[in-house]
Amino acid sequence: METLLQVAVEGLGLGLIYAVLALSLWLLWDVARVVNLAHGDLAVVGAYTAWWVQSRYDAEPLAAVLVVVPAAAVLGPALHRLIFAPLLTRPPIASVLATFALSLGLQAALRAATSAMPVTARDTTAGTWSIGPVELTAAHGVVALLGGLLAAACVAALRRTWTGKSLRAVAGNRSAAHLLGVDVPRMVRLTVVAAIAVALTAGVLLAQLQWVQPMTGTAVTVKVLAVAAVSGLRRVRTVIAAAIAVGCTEVAVTSLAPGAGSRVVLLLSAAVVVVGLLVRPLRAAQDHPPATAAPAPQPAEERW
Secondary structure (H helix, E strand, C coil): CHHHHHHHHHHHHHHHHHHHHHHHHHHHHHHHCCCCCCHHHHHHHHHHHHHHHHHHHCCCHHHHHHHHHHHHHHHHHHHHHHHHHHHCCCCHHHHHHHHHHHHHHHHHHHHHHHCCCCECCCCCCCCEEEECCEEEEHHHHHHHHHHHHHHHHHHHHHHHCHHHHHHHHHHHCHHHHHHCCCCHHHHHHHHHHHHHHHHHHHHHHHCCCCCECCCHHHHHHHHHHHHHHHHCCCCHHHHHHHHHHHHHHHHHHHHHCCCCHHHHHHHHHHHHHHHHHHHHHHHHHHHCCCCCCCCCCCCHHHHC
16 A cells, blocks of 8 residues: 555656646647657756756756746747748648657757766755655655646646637637737747747756656657547646556556666557557547538637
């Protein structure tokens, strides 16, 4: 019982990191129509930034947020202009190929800058927290708390602010949003910047839980896609629940097989993605049988 509680508590923090990554990936797809296969690599860039801030300035790893958020404000518009904007009128496969190339480029840049050295930003002096019979490092507790706050902030911003409602309007019907006075190109640019900022911040949190290296981004992307395959990206709560399930599974498998656990989790995640892509079209056909009239689009409020 204590082992299950330990896995659940540690998996919560990791799962919430995957949740915010999946939510930002979902927003990118809904608004910018881009399948970003470099999302995990952006998180790894944030993780390396946390390690750099900690090792170079002997500062708290969370201070890296003060670096990655302004960096996203610069990197986001650049990536939008160079990669994402030209893809708006292209088939989805174009975004897959372009962001896959971006992923390879980020990995090559990290290898050149760090000699592919695995890094972590764990604070070994922070002590432990006791929750009943469960003891966990302070890093797990802080990451779970901040991950939950970040996920809640993302959802609240989308539901409660005018900008968030505009983003949801663009995601629901781009033409109707334009007719209602929403600046669609600006919303797309803002989405790219926000998604990159969330990915970099999630990477800062990830560096406090595990070791990362340049190739870790591919594994993170596969796990986030597994969350998407399981949840179907239909409701926020299902995305968060699926992400926590993936995080708990990773912690459990890694604890059972310390040497090969990460590879097993990656294999399972890839299998979930493949099965999800095969099954979901069939499920969609069952849920929505052919009709004489086209069904009305699902309101954005119910999804976000």
